[in-house]
Amino acid sequence: MQPGYYEIGWGGHIVPKSSYKDDPIYSEVAGPRSALRSEETGQVELVLGIRPNGAPSLHLTIDQTRLLSRAIYIRKYSPAPPSDFISLSPISFRYEEELKKTVLKFKKNSFYSGAPPEVGRSRGLFEQQRVLYRLILGEIDLAKFCLSDPSWMDKFKVVSLFANTWDKDGRPIEERRRDPRILDLGWYEAELLSPTAPLVLHHFELDVKRGLRNGKNITRKKLENSETLPLGDLRAKLRELTQNLEHTILLVYDWPKTLSILHYLSVNCDHWRDDGLRSLLLPDNPNPDYRPPPRHHNPRDPRSRQRSLSPSPSTRLRSPPPPPRRSSVHIVDISALCRLLSITFPSVTEAARRLGVDVKPNEMCAANDTELLVRMWMSMSQGPAIDEQTQRRSALNLQALQQGTRNTAPAVEPANEDDDIDPNNIDPGDIQRASRDARGTNPYDELLDEEDYDEE
Known part of the structure; x- marks a missing residue:
């Protein structure tokens, strides 16, 4: 079966059967009686997709939507294929309110619609590290996140x-x-x-x-x-x-x-x-005959390591030379x-x-x-x-900063614990590494300064 992902939230693939609002979806997906809740962790694990422009979105797999079919239906268009994303990674929720807040934050942030490609690459790279770490531990569902055979x-x-x-x-x-x-x-x-x-x-x-x-x-x-x-x-x-x-x-x-x-x-x-790391983690354009690797692969267990079968000998036309190896x-x-x-x-x-x-x-x-x-x-x-x-x-x-300056700074009104620090309001273009002012001096002018030089 072709892998695919159904987006949650306004304008996505999933619509509740009982309401014009999305609230029933949040309840079905992350409510206390959710069929998706893990008995082991007590949380609901969804799929976080990062698109090429850096925009995040939350998704259900095809298997997950089937578990919720009594309360939702799917719009008449195809799920998003893995090729739509730079990364596919796990994201967990304890309560339906957490899920709702996250979906609304993602939807209201319009920065990524015009973000340069490097924003998407950097955000995707971050999530790729999270996937790689869980692969190292053998604690990720390979089929759920459309991951390549990890024997590499x-x-x-x-x-x-x-x-x-x-x-x-x-x-x-x-x-x-x-x-x-x-x-x-x-x-x-x-x-x-x-x-x-x-x-x-x-x-x-x-x-x-x-x-x-x-x-x-x-x-x-x-x-x-x-x-x-x-x-x-x-x-x-x-x-x-x-x-x-x-x-x-x-x-x-x-x-x-x-x-x-x-x-x-x-x-x-x-x-x-x-x-x-996308070329390592995700297969290139999986076709309808794509067969995902076993759901859980423990790279430390030799029995989990799959060996590719040698093709049977056959007469073949001479193929062009392969492109240079990357x-x-x-x-x-x-x-x-x-x-x-x-x-x-x-x-x-x-x-x-x-x-x-x-x-x-x-x-x-x-x-x-x-x-x-x-x-x-x-x-x-x-x-x-x-x-x-x-x-x-x-x-x-x-x-930590407030604690470090408490004795020197004037008293301020304590922050409201209900107020969110919303990372989606941060413009990634503003996050630049501060560079030093060039002073144009001889780099060895201060070589003999006792604070920068050890006599040996």
Whole structure:
């Protein structure tokens, strides 16, 4: 059967039989007696679709609509196919009122109707991480979200790459990108199915910069296997690590900056993919004969791994040569995911702290920062859907800010707990990473400043 999704809400596919309003739908879908409620979690899991312009919408699968057929009917047009969406991911509701509020928020937000494609890609990328995390755990219904056979995960790995540069470099940004002042670089590598168990962890310091530090109270840390190298050797090391890189989810913080560092270190990375994970997660244009994989796939269980059958030999016409194989290195920019949650800091340490990840703010070690990126990735991926997560994290960070300034700020009227922080009212175009003012000074003018240099 061709997979498809029926949209909930005004103008969608589903209409109640007993009323001109949508309220009976909310009750049937997420009310206390809903046939869709999980006995295990007590919640109702629906499908969140992100369209190419970034617009979110809530959907029922064909199987779910059949369970509700006594109270609803379907308009006479086809369900939305998976190809309409950048991502299809789980979203859960406890009560019908939660469902109603979410549908109304989605419907009243008109920003996405004219949003540029990058908004859709970034929002879709966020939801793709949530799907990937649940695939790693084996806790997602493959057929429900039209997911590809996940046996590809067996040969994939996670690589985290991070480089510290000198904070007090005051040159124009174009010059800093062309000739970055790298202090150290970290490389973290693990199996995708065990992302927190690194198989490889490298830490390289650039010898001519080994005395520099980013601040008076910052201490540079080393690992037991840290290496201090001249620039030429660092280039050779990184080329060795990347020359055969494939089947990789690559975590970085600030991809444009990382790209300039890789170019500076003579790494050929222009063919790596920054267009999201859709090609891994969703099949291309499933046809009417599409057969979804088993509903639940545990990638850790060898019995769940499906092997493709070899085609029987037959006489075939000579086919044209295949197109060039696309790179299997998929970039995930952690800073871009943070910006979607209104966490906008150039410092990876501060962004991690706002995500609730434990940090050591007075230490600098790029290898430790690569591990930090993995924990940040997991913190966001294991959370709720993007708009709900934005709302929750904004409220928590606002509360922390208010507590931190309580002794210095004048008293203010307490917020009404019933007021929502509506992430749909945030214009994604306004969420931009703050860049530094270019001071145009010699980057080494302050080299001997005792707060930025360690005598060795």
